[in-house]
Amino acid sequence: MAITQQSDVDETLKRLAGRKGVEGVVILNSDGLAIRSTIEAELTKKYASHVHQLVSHSKDAISGIDSENELTFLRVRTKKHELMIAPDKEYLMIVVQNFHEN
Amino acid sequence: MSSSAKGIYGDVSSSRSKSRKAHFSAPSSIRRKIMSASLSKELREQHKFSARPKFLPVRLTVTICLSRSTTLKARSIPVRKDDEVMVVRGSFKGREGKVVQVYRKKWVIHIDRVTREKVNGASVPIGIHPSNVVVTKVKLDTDRKAILERKGAAKNAMQEFFAAMERRKEELEKKRQKLAELRRAREERRAVLESQTAQQQASPSPNGSGGGNKDRKAIDDLVAMVLGERQGSPSPGAVSSDRGSDTGSERALSRPASMLETNIVSPTTEPKASFSVLTTSSRVTELSEAHADIIDIPPEVFIHYSKEVQTVEGSFDTPQLSEEEIRRQIMEEVEINERQKQAQLEDEKKQNETAQNEDTRDFVDSSSKIVERALHETYDFMKDYTIGAEVTSEDTSSKRIKFVCDFWDEKWSKNRSVTDVDWSPKYPELLVSSYNKNPMAVNEPDGIACVWNLHMPERPEFVFHSQSDVLAVKFSDFHPNYIIGGTYSGQIVLWDTRAKSLPVLKTPLSAGGHTHPVYSLQMIGTQNAHNLISASTDGFVCSWQLDMLAQPQDFIELVHPSHSKTDEVSVTCSGFPDNETTSFWVGTEEGNVYQANRYDRAGSKAGINQYDTYKGHAGAITGLNFHPLSGPVDFSDLYLTSSVDWTVKLWRAKSISKNSTHPTTILPLYSFEQADDHVYDVKWSPTHPALFGAVDGNGKFDLWNLNTDTEEPYVSTVVGSGKALNKLAWDHDGKKTAIGSSDGKVYVYELGDVASPKTEDWHLLQKNISEMIANQENPNK
Numbered sequence: 001m002a003i004t005q006q007s008d009v010d011e012t013l014k015r016l017a018g019r020k021g022v023e024g025v026v027i028l029n030s031d032g033l034a035i036r037s038t039i040e041a042e043l044t045k046k047y048a049s050h051v052h053q054l055v056s057h058s059k060d061a062i063s064g065i066d067s068e069n070e071l072t073f074l075r076v077r078t079k080k081h082e083l084m085i086a087p088d089k090e091y092l093m094i095v096v097q098n099f100h101e102n
Numbered sequence: 103m104s105s106s107a108k109g110i111y112g113d114v115s116s117s118r119s120k121s122r123k124a125h126f127s128a129p130s131s132i133r134r135k136i137m138s139a140s141l142s143k144e145l146r147e148q149h150k151f152s153a154r155p156k157f158l159p160v161r162l163t164v165t166i167c168l169s170r171s172t173t174l175k176a177r178s179i180p181v182r183k184d185d186e187v188m189v190v191r192g193s194f195k196g197r198e199g200k201v202v203q204v205y206r207k208k209w210v211i212h213i214d215r216v217t218r219e220k221v222n223g224a225s226v227p228i229g230i231h232p233s234n235v236v237v238t239k240v241k242l243d244t245d246r247k248a249i250l251e252r253k254g255a256a257k258n259a260m261q262e263f264f265a266a267m268e269r270r271k272e273e274l275e276k277k278r279q280k281l282a283e284l285r286r287a288r289e290e291r292r293a294v295l296e297s298q299t300a301q302q303q304a305s306p307s308p309n310g311s312g313g314g315n316k317d318r319k320a321i322d323d324l325v326a327m328v329l330g331e332r333q334g335s336p337s338p339g340a341v342s343s344d345r346g347s348d349t350g351s352e353r354a355l356s357r358p359a360s361m362l363e364t365n366i367v368s369p370t371t372e373p374k375a376s377f378s379v380l381t382t383s384s385r386v387t388e389l390s391e392a393h394a395d396i397i398d399i400p401p402e403v404f405i406h407y408s409k410e411v412q413t414v415e416g417s418f419d420t421p422q423l424s425e426e427e428i429r430r431q432i433m434e435e436v437e438i439n440e441r442q443k444q445a446q447l448e449d450e451k452k453q454n455e456t457a458q459n460e461d462t463r464d465f466v467d468s469s470s471k472i473v474e475r476a477l478h479e480t481y482d483f484m485k486d487y488t489i490g491a492e493v494t495s496e497d498t499s500s501k502r503i504k505f506v507c508d509f510w511d512e513k514w515s516k517n518r519s520v521t522d523v524d525w526s527p528k529y530p531e532l533l534v535s536s537y538n539k540n541p542m543a544v545n546e547p548d549g550i551a552c553v554w555n556l557h558m559p560e561r562p563e564f565v566f567h568s569q570s571d572v573l574a575v576k577f578s579d580f581h582p583n584y585i586i587g588g589t590y591s592g593q594i595v596l597w598d599t600r601a602k603s604l605p606v607l608k609t610p611l612s613a614g615g616h617t618h619p620v621y622s623l624q625m626i627g628t629q630n631a632h633n634l635i636s637a638s639t640d641g642f643v644c645s646w647q648l649d650m651l652a653q654p655q656d657f658i659e660l661v662h663p664s665h666s667k668t669d670e671v672s673v674t675c676s677g678f679p680d681n682e683t684t685s686f687w688v689g690t691e692e693g694n695v696y697q698a699n700r701y702d703r704a705g706s707k708a709g710i711n712q713y714d715t716y717k718g719h720a721g722a723i724t725g726l727n728f729h730p731l732s733g734p735v736d737f738s739d740l741y742l743t744s745s746v747d748w749t750v751k752l753w754r755a756k757s758i759s760k761n762s763t764h765p766t767t768i769l770p771l772y773s774f775e776q777a778d779d780h781v782y783d784v785k786w787s788p789t790h791p792a793l794f795g796a797v798d799g800n801g802k803f804d805l806w807n808l809n810t811d812t813e814e815p816y817v818s819t820v821v822g823s824g825k826a827l828n829k830l831a832w833d834h835d836g837k838k839t840a841i842g843s844s845d846g847k848v849y850v851y852e853l854g855d856v857a858s859p860k861t862e863d864w865h866l867l868q869k870n871i872s873e874m875i876a877n878q879e880n881p882n883k
Binding site for chain 2: 008012013019022027035067068073086088095
């Protein structure tokens with residue numbers, strides 16, 4: 001059972017990473033450690049540390065504005081990429097998209 | 103609760119009768135409090151009480167308490183109207199809705215949409231006790247905010263109280279320790295004093311007080327040393343301090359023992375000695391002999407000792423361990439402890455990992471869906487139009503319908519055929535498709551239904567399971583979360599997108615429901631009173647209420663006595679004219695169409711209308727669709743049928759009010775005979791009056807426009823691989839069609855300009871239809 005679940009997750013990630021324009025997918029746990037990644041280790045580490053901080057700041061900012069509000073999704077447009085960040089209680093998904101290819 | 107000393111009813115009694123009386127005769131103001139509902143977990147987190155500055159100094163101790171009971175927040179609140187609640191107990195478990203009314207007199211709350219239908223069609227709310235619900239959204243006004251804050255504060259005060267208790271307990275403990283120490287010190291002092299006298303008694307110095315003084319000085323030194331050692335021994339680790347006190351008390355206590363012995367022994371030899379305790383100045387020399395080294399430690403001393411200091415057993419056996427050895431031992435112990443702890447942690451980690459797997463999967467599943475939808479957005483909202491872009495010639499050829507996407511999933515669609523498709527009435531991007539059995543995968547459910555999202559063609563949004571092939575599927579028109587399926591076994595299943603993949607409700611497989619395949623599902627009625635009408639191939643037509651599928655609300659059996667062998671009417675499809683809820687038309691396996699009534703009405707009985715026969719098809723009817731009511735001219739008596747005799751026919755339904763009294767045969771208005779295979783489905787466009795689509799066994803999708811041409815389809819497209827197409831569904835704007843194919847794919851086409859009606863289309867159609875009627879009446883003309 002556990003094996004099929006594992007492969008389920010991997011398959012989803014693979015498909016997501018294989019989409020046009022997607023450069024990589026990283027999943028972090030609540031401590032900001034990368035548990036899955038489709039990009040090289042060095043870059044993963046960078047994304048992990050910086051995005052984790054970014055998300056926690058964003059969460060604070062949102063709950064600071066309205067305590068009943070909550071961050072659900074984060075899109076960051078940059079000159080080169082777009083980051084799509086889906087935060088959750090336990091995990092965090094980062095998808096790096098190169099929108100120029102679209 | 104109102105105060106800690108008094109209950110909500112005033113003085114507290116535990117008498118059953120008094121309690122019950124107080125409860126049931128409680129006035130409304132008290133009922134308000136009793137009718138509290140617990141807050142959902144999320145809300146509890148939200149309405150956590152934030153510590154005010156006055157509590158700040160003691161926050162540290164409070165945090166210690168927090169680990170014991172993690173609540174520092176309101177857990178419940180008196181329910182009021184407009185709160186949003188979820189039912190967590192009873193047969194309505196899982197339902198969410200707004201509180202419509204708090205009926206204090208009846209002890210219940212009424213929740214939006216938690217209702218049942220009365221026989222006359224009116225809906226009545228079902229009362230639910232507030233203890234069976236959790237509040238998911240509090241209607242926040244200042245008063246309620248105050249309640250939550252106050253409750254949080256009360257909780258906080260309670261925490262405060264516990265913290266204070268804890269602190270007091272600690273202080274008491276400290277005091278007790280101090281007391282014990284004092285007591286021990288006193289005992290030691292006494293012991294030293296006694297040993298002093300014993301020493302003096304036993305001192306071998308033969309003469310004078312000078313020698314005695316010297317001795318005393320030595321003893322004083324000894325005492326000082328002993329005491330010093332006690333006080334000086336630092337106690338960083340419990341073991342070392344224990345050891346220190348060991349040796350100290352041992353030394354101190356061994357002396358009174360010997361002294362005691364002296365006292366016991368001495369009277370036999372020297373009576374004077376018995377006073378030796380009292381007289382401290384002069385000693386008798388003979389007594390030194392009486393004091394012997396051979397004395398054993400008497401048992402009482404042992405007991406005394408073991409009571410006084412609690413040590414590890416081993417410390418008695420190896421009291422002379424060198425400091426280094428002790429240190430080593432401690433280190434070893436610490437190391438072992440550490441190792442155990444690590445092993446434990448690793449175990450926990452492993453356990454967590456398995457638990458996390460599930461979590462991870464859920465998370466990846468949901469968040470990847472979001473991302474995929476976001477990725478599907480093709481418009482770049484950051485586009486800078488000031489920058490010149492290379493001009494790409496858009497293919498704006500005369501292609502009048504555009505392929506949008508197809509839905510296919512390797513796991514779920516393979517080896518299956520699409521049996522039905524339906525668009526969501528609420529979300530224009532969602533559609534559901536049902537599938538039959540996959541003969542290659544025995545372990546997978548026979549029937550499935552998939553909900554697809556136009557923004558995420560790669561995989562289904564939801565997959566629903568059924569034990570039997572799903573033949574018809576439909577979104578509930580009035581609950582966007584419900585999906586209804588008709589199965590081959592005759593069961594009607596109800597799935598909820600908020601629940602898991604298994605049906606939340608299903609009809610029983612018994613004579614109470616259908617026992618033959620259900621190909622036809624219709625929803626009729628309004629938001630507040632609606633029914634599901636299902637028809638199976640044995641001629642049973644049942645009407646159901648969606649929240650009670652245990653048995654049909656009513657059913658009729660369609661029979662036709664004029665049939666030669668069996669009077670059964672095998673229904674393959676059915677249709678209600680728009681705005682009609684009691685009278686419907688059914689298409690049958692032998693090719694005729696009949697009109698039927700759900701209820702008895704003036705001049706006609708419930709069941710099939712035996713006189714009117716719509717005869718025209720030579721084979722089983724596969725689709726029946728009434729003209730949608732959507733324009734200035736009423737065409738709601740027109741309907742289309744498709745059949746395996748390769749034709750589509752247009753009919754005009756006879757008015758229900760004009761009953762026939764003798765058998766009449768009604769012929770079709772027109773027959774569309776362009777297809778060269780079975781025609782499997784036909785549907786009117788929901789917006790364009792003269793437009794309809796048909797799909798056939800050759801994989802062709804034909805769009806007919808009655809205003810332009812009735813001989814040739816307006817547009818004809820070969821869909822996909824040319825496999826037979828089973829079903830067709832228009833979306834609600836009439837801009838897109840979804841086509842279910844027997845190769846397991848659902849194709850979506852966009853129609854563009856073709857589908858948008860012009861104002862003259864209505865009157866043009868009216869003219870065309872009256873021409874057709876005229877032709878039918880005078881075929882020779």
